[in-house]
Amino acid sequence: MASKRPPSKIYPRVSTLPRQQTEAAHYLDMYKLTVEKQRIHQELESLEQRRQRLYTRLAEIDHQAEGLGQLASTQRHQDGQRYRPNATRPAPTAMPTAKVYLPDRQSAGALSDYSTVLLEY
Template sequence: MQNIRPRSIIRPKISSMPRNKSEASKQLELYKLVTEQQRIQQEMVFMEQRMQQLKQRLTVLDNQIFSTKQTIEELHPVVPSNPKVRACPPMVTEFNNFQNFYLEY
């Protein structure tokens, strides 16, 4: 999986010196623009693929959540509406078998 870093505003690259207005400078400018366009299109394709992966994962999670909830409902005893009747027996705990010891260091 690729590391995804937060994207900042995309700014055009600025040359330190203005170029002379010639055919070569315009060809270079065209090359830069086309290269940037291709990079942005490629990034958009990557983002669309990532969105598809995320949607698929959400679908899987939704199915797992639904089946887990069903399992919980099947395992959970039905609580009667009469408050005098308990659904589960009280827990029996024994704490008489403990021994205390101290460590000094």
């Protein structure tokens, strides 16, 4: 899981040049603060909507996981009845066949040196 960084302080926007202290400058500062306040409210609303969508999705995931767990449980129960360990298994319909040719033994000493088996597929 990714590490969370600590929340940082939100700094106000600063003008690069200082303005003269006039009535218009104060009204401009009030306007800037009002605009920033509206922006923050909009951001909070969008975060709240996203939070609600995430909680809704979590509830859907929990519901789906619960349903899949129940399906797996019923499937396990059905498979357990179908494949009982004490039940007799039916005889296989096809038996595997293979032809094995052993090499001719020349002498007893040659057998101790090596062993070969030829398989025909």
